């Protein structure tokens with residue numbers, strides 16, 4: 001494997017980050033690369049801005065899939081890279097450039113005649129993982145259903161683990177998620193006459209603080225949940241009372257009961273704000289992802305193989321409050337997701353994150369060897 005070649009691909013992809021369902025340049029870049037591979041056993045389809053590539057097996061009885069997400073985040077990059085994003089305000093800050101590169105690396109290996117395996121292999125390049133969610137509609141598409149796999153695998157870079165480490169576990173790995181958008185609509189006015197207005201900056205500040213009481217006071221302390229407000233917007237200038245405010249956030253839980261409980265508490269608190277501040281509120285839960293639940297048998301097979309082969313250092317992962325629409329694939333198809341050590345001091349979604357590119361070689365090696373074993377009778 002030529003690691004330099006894949007590092008260059010990752011850098012190329014890093015420079016063209018695009019938001020969900022707008023991955024046009026990314027899709028073209030991947031298609032151009034795929035077109036240069038030996039085509040004898042390849043079949044390629046596009047679905048919206050995504051791509052499906054099937055590598056025909058020599059004696060197939062099933063199909064094994066690897067899925068990579070494609071979209072980027074609305075973050076202004078602050079890395080030390082010379083190959084920074086060329087799309088102002090957007091950045092691959094969640095490793096999807098790395099995930100796609102690994103997908104191309106594994107695909108390149110199996111496209112070579114000498115590396116043919118018995119079963120079919122399917123490579124999914126999926127749009128819109130960060131939102132609004134590409135996994136569910138991709139799964140429901142005719143393109144996917146015609147090639148529906150029997151097993152499915154995905155990985156996610158993990159800043160906190162050293163390169164050469166893979167962390168996973170059977171059962172729940174990532175949380176259920178729901179986006180959260182709350183609009184508060186009051187009455188604007190002159191800054192000097194607050195008694196004639198309903199100030200949505202003050203209402204929003206109360207609400208943002210109250211929302212933090214839900215996990216602390218309404219959830220069983222032995223359960224886990226997150227309510228994060230990541231963005232607030234209000235007002236137009238310093239001497240005008242704001243007529244509108246908007247809070248944007250996300251909810252995370254490990255059970256649907258806790259998700260329902262948190263949502264009902266949000267609704268009660270928002271009602272209280274409406275009454276207390278004589279305003280109107282609108283709540284929108286945006287896109288919701290189901291938990292990432294790793295199939296027990298498939299995960300234990302992968303973990304045992306990794307332990308025995310020594311291709312990477314295996315760590316038993318803990319559940320995380322991250323979300324992933326890959327959970328939709330796993331709800332129907334046995335498979336697993338794992339964390340790939342990428343050793344960077346900045347976390348996912350940080351403007352300075354610089355995942356180690358050596359992780360690319362580790363993952364290509366692990367996935368080609370594991371898929372070769374799993375797809376050979």
Ligand SMILES: CC(=O)N[C@@H](CCC[C@H](N)C(=O)O)C(=O)O
Pocket residue numbers: 094129130131156177178179249250251287289321322323324325348
């Ligand atoms: C791996 C990762 O970071 N995934 C995202 C998924 C976001 C889902 C949705 N847009 C939301 O915010 O609820 C994450 O933030 O965990």
